Each structure stands twice: as structure tokens, then as C-alpha cells.
Amino acid sequence: MIICGVDPGLTRCGVGVxxxxxSRQLSFVHVDVVRSDPEQSQDLRLLTIYNxxxxxxxxxxxxxxxxxxxxxxxxxxxxxxxxxxxGLAMLAAAQRGIPVALHTPTEVKLAVTGNGQAEKIQVExxxxxxxxxxxxxxxxxxxxxxxxxxxxxxRPSGALQGGEREQHLTQAQRQWAQAQHxxxxxxxxxRDM
Amino acid sequence: MIICGVDPGLTRCGVGVxxxxxSRQLSFVHVDVVRSDPEQSQDLRLLTIYNxxxxxxxxxxxxxxxxxxxxxxxxxxxxxxxxxxxGLAMLAAAQRGIPVALHTPTEVKLAVTGNGQAEKIQVExxxxxxxxxxxxxxxxxxxxxxxxxxxxxxRPSGALQGGEREQHLTQAQRQWAQAQHxxxxxxxxxRDM
Numbered sequence: 001m002i003i004c005g006v007d008p009g010l011t012r013c014g015v016g017v018x019x020x021x022x023s024r025q026l027s028f029v030h031v032d033v034v035r036s037d038p039e040q041s042q043d044l045r046l047l048t049i050y051n052x053x054x055x056x057x058x059x060x061x062x063x064x065x066x067x068x069x070x071x072x073x074x075x076x077x078x079x080x081x082x083x084x085x086x087g088l089a090m091l092a093a094a095q096r097g098i099p100v101a102l103h104t105p106t107e108v109k110l111a112v113t114g115n116g117q118a119e120k121i122q123v124e125x126x127x128x129x130x131x132x133x134x135x136x137x138x139x140x141x142x143x144x145x146x147x148x149x150x151x152x153x154x155r156p157s158g159a160l161q162g163g164e165r166e167q168h169l170t171q172a173q174r175q176w177a178q179a180q181h182x183x184x185x186x187x188x189x190x191r192d193m
Numbered sequence: 194m195i196i197c198g199v200d201p202g203l204t205r206c207g208v209g210v211x212x213x214x215x216s217r218q219l220s221f222v223h224v225d226v227v228r229s230d231p232e233q234s235q236d237l238r239l240l241t242i243y244n245x246x247x248x249x250x251x252x253x254x255x256x257x258x259x260x261x262x263x264x265x266x267x268x269x270x271x272x273x274x275x276x277x278x279x280g281l282a283m284l285a286a287a288q289r290g291i292p293v294a295l296h297t298p299t300e301v302k303l304a305v306t307g308n309g310q311a312e313k314i315q316v317e318x319x320x321x322x323x324x325x326x327x328x329x330x331x332x333x334x335x336x337x338x339x340x341x342x343x344x345x346x347x348r349p350s351g352a353l354q355g356g357e358r359e360q361h362l363t364q365a366q367r368q369w370a371q372a373q374h375x376x377x378x379x380x381x382x383x384r385d386m
Contacts, residue, residue, distance in 0.1 A: 024198040043283035043293040050284055072272055076265040087277030088284065090236035091243055100236040 002029065003141045004062035005149025006053065006089045009071065010081030011038055014145030015056045018131065021154035028131040030060060031142045042081075050088040057092050065093040068144070068154035069102040070133075086171050103151045108144075111151040123147050195222065197255035199246065200334045201263065203232055203274030206282075207338030208249045210338040211324065213346035217223045221324040223253060224335045235274075243281040250285050255269045260344035261337070262295040262340040265348025271355050301337075316340050 007014035017029040034052030036045035057065065059094040067090065070083045088138045093100045105113075110116040112126045124143045130150065200207035210222040227245030229238035250258065260283065263276045286293045294303075303309040306319045317329045317336045323343060330336040 041293070042295075043287040046280050046284050047287035070273060072265075072269040080265055080274075083276045084280030087239050091239050091281065091284075094236040094240035097290050100234070102235075164252060164308040 001064070001153075002060060002062040003149040003152050004057060004060060004065045005147070005152070006065060006067045006086070007143060007144035007148055008068055008079070008085035009016055009081050010036060010042075010045055010049065010085050012083050012139065012141045012142030013053065014139075014148075016137075016144075016146030016149045016151045017020065017056070017060045017062065018146065018153065024153070026130055026153055028133060028146070029131055030056075031137055031146055032056065032132060033139060033141050033145075039098050046084060046088060046186045049085050050092060053089050054092045054095075056139060057096060057098065062098060064099050064152060065089060066101040066103060068108070069104045070147055072102075088187075101152050103148060103155070107155065108147050108151040111154040113149045194257070194346075195253055195255040196248060196342040196345050197253060197258045198338045198340070198345065199258060199279070200337035201261055201262045201275050201278035202271070202334060203229060203235075203238055203278050205332065205334045206246065206278050207332075207334030207336075207341075208246065209330075209335060209337075210249070210253045210255065210337030211339065211342045211346065217346070219323055219343060219346055220311045221326060223249075224330055225249065226334050226338075232316045233275050239277060239281060242278050243285060247285045247288075250289060250291065253334055255291060257292050257294055257345060258282060259294040259296060259300055259341050261301070261341055262297045264297075286382040292320055296341060296348070300348065302338050304347040310329065321354070354379050375384060 001020045001075050002021055004008075005014075005018070013034040014031070015034060016031045019029055021027075034049055034056070036048040038045075041049070058145055067086050070079065070086050072079065074082065090100050106116040109118040110117075112130070113122050119139060124140075127133070127143050127146050127150065128136050131146065134184040137146055152187045156189070194213045196210040196211050196213055197206075200209075206227040207224070208227060209224045212220045212222055214220075226248070227242055230240040231238075233241070246383070260279050262331050263272065263279050265272065267275065283293050299309040302311040302316055305311075305323070306315050308315070313333060314334075317333075320326070320336050320339050320343065324339065330339055
């Protein structure tokens with residue numbers, strides 16, 4: 001199962017892709033940070049983030065996109081941009097018929113380190129250890145995105161069963177979304193010809 | 194100039210379209226409310242709102258999309274969904290190379306009634322009067338979307354000049370976005386054949 005974790009943000013949006021085997025062994029696949037220019041207008045920044053996320057999802061075709069759950073009581077200066085970036089990640093997944101899961105930062109820390117109050121550096125070290133990376137993933141957004149994906153695989157309810165918080169499409173919704181997406185892809189192939 | 198006003202919301206998203214002539218005469222073109230089912234998962238609700246907004250923008254090809262500016266101190270229960278819906282409206286506009294303007298509720302009330310603290314019913318009455326409607330636009334989201342569009346036309350800096358708050362694309366950005374969009378439309382025509 002391929003899991004794409006997203007640490008949403010309007011300036012820097014972390015994307016981490018891992019593979020989870022039935023044995024619960026996790027492997028690193030990819031990590032990157034999609035950035036937008038704070039000098040640009042908000043609509044163009046959102047377009048940049050959306051295009052970057054959609055490209056990653058198309059590249060790795062994850063089975064699930066796991067996104068940080070954003071709360072209104074978070075940092076007032078950035079929470080709206082963070083919520084909007086999370087919304088774009090949800091949109092890009094839903095357009096492709098890919099299920100979306102939302103996990104809070106506390107759930108992520110708990111799943112990755114066993115401590116819901118863990119420091120950032122502890123999370124980074126455990127991400128590197130579990131994924132057998134030679135160095136700590138940088139920047140923090142990259143580590144957080146990998147941790148978000150790992151949380152989805154390691155959470156108590158298991159990687160492959162839907163939890164209460166997981167948002168599943170009905171069979172009909174998924175088929176519809178997938179058909180829409182493959183139509184779009186066919187369109188894009190025809191354009192390139 | 195065709196102006197599309199958006200009153201963003203995750204459950205109900207108002208869309209109001211008006212035409213502003215050089216004489217500053219405003220005409221009603223269209224009003225509707227895009228809805229999503231609160232029983233659905235958030236990703237599917239965002240997809241529904243995005244598709245509805247994109248369809249309206251494609252139908253009326255506005256010269257500008259004017260969206261309510263959302264603040265973090267707004268109602269905590271709904272502010273994140275509202276911000277996400279506003280983000281989707283910005284994305285849909287930016288994907289089509291259409292400029293986006295953001296106006297606060299106070300600016301809208303001031304432009305439409307002359308009083309930034311006006312009651313909702315006052316705003317609705319002025320919307321109906323200025324647009325020569327037979328009855329008050331309902332529901333409130335519809336009236337707010339029309340008022341948002343009217344604000345963009347009636348604001349002191351004028352409908353056709355970019356204000357400080359208006360977010361303009363550079364020429365190159367606009368051409369790029371328009372080319373992307375017309376590619377997508379060509380793709381969709383080919384799919385229909």
C-alpha cells in the first residue's frame with residue numbers, strides 16, 4: 001500500500017510517500033516540499049500548491065492520502081492558509097477517487113514515537129530510524145509529511161482497515177471519480193499528440 | 194464587465210453574477226447557491242463545491258471573481274470550511290486566468306448601503322433595489338454573493354481599476370493560465386466527441 005502524507009501549508013507544503021507492507025514494514029519512497037512564493041497573490045499561490053500536490057499524486061498513485069487535520073485554534077496568522085492547502089490536497093485526492101485520511105499532530109507523534117507530546121527532533125529521529133534513512137529528513141515540513149504517512153500505517157486500527165476518522169468513498173463515488181480522472185488524463189494525452 | 198461574487202461556505206456557497214456597465218449601471222445576470230451534503234466526508238464536499246463553482250465560472254466567463262475575505266477570528270466552527278471554500282473559488286479562477294478580488298463583509302456593506310455596519314435586511318433590500326429585482330434574493334448566501342459582486346463594481350476605486358486589495362496576474366501569468374485552461378477545454382471537447 002502506497003501512502004502519501006501531506007503536511008499542509010501555503011508557503012511550504014510537505015509531501016512524503018512511503019510503502020507499507022502487510023508485515024507493517026515501512027519503506028521510504030519519496031519526500032519533497034511544494035513551495036509557493038509569498039510575494040505572489042493568494043490565488044496564484046493556491047494554484048501553485050494545488051498543481052504541485054496534483055503532480056505528486058499523479059506520480060506516485062497512492063492508495064490513500066493522509067493529511068494533517070487542521071484546527072481553528074491553531075496559529076491565527078497561518079491557520080487559514082494551512083486549512084486552504086489541506087483543502088487543496090483533499091480536492092486533488094477526491095478528484096482522483098483516492099480516499100483521504102486526516103490525522104492530528106498528536107496522533108502522528110503518538111504513532112511514530114509512542115509519545116503524543118514528543119519534541120520535533122524526536123519525531124525526526126524516529127522517522128529516519130523507521131524508514132532507514134541515512135540522515136534526518138529536512139526541512140521540518142518534509143519530516144512531518146513522512147510522519148503523517150507513517151501515522152496512517154502505524155496507527156492502532158492498522159494500515160488497511162478504515163478507522164473512524166478515515167473518510168471512505170462509496171464504491172459508486174469512487175468509480176465516478178476515477179472515471180472523471182481517467183477522462184481528464186485521456187484529454188491530456190490527446191492534447192500532447 | 195461581468196463580475197462573479199462568491200459568498201464562500203462549505204455547506205452553502207453563494208454565487209452571484211452581475212454586469213457592470215461603464216455608466217456604473219449594474220444588471221442582474223444570475224444567482225445560485227452551490228451546496229454540499231454535510232453527511233458526506235470533507236474531501237467529497239470540497240469536490241462538490243469546487244465542481245459547482247468551476248461550472249458557474251465556465252458558464253458566465255466573468256472578468257473578475259470577487260470573494261469574501263475570510264478572517265481567522267470569524268466563527269470558529271465554520272471558519273476553516275469557509276476558508277477552504279474561498280480557496281477553491283480562488284483556485285478555480287486562477288486556473289482560468291481570471292483575476293481575483295477579495296472584499297471584507299464591512300467593505301461590502303459600505304459599498305452597497307453606505308453603512309459598514311448595516312443589518313442583513315438592509316443589504317438585501319439595497320441589492321434588490323439596485324439590481325431592480327422583484328423580490329429579495331434568498332437565501333442569505335445568494336444575497337451576499339450578489340452584494341459581494343456589487344461591492345467590486347461600486348467600491349470607491351471604481352470597477353475597472355485595480356485596487357490595492359485586488360490581486361492581479363502579470364501578463365505572462367495570465368497568458369499561461371489562459372493557455373492551460375483552453376487546453377483543458379479542448380481536452381474536454383475531444384472527450385465528448
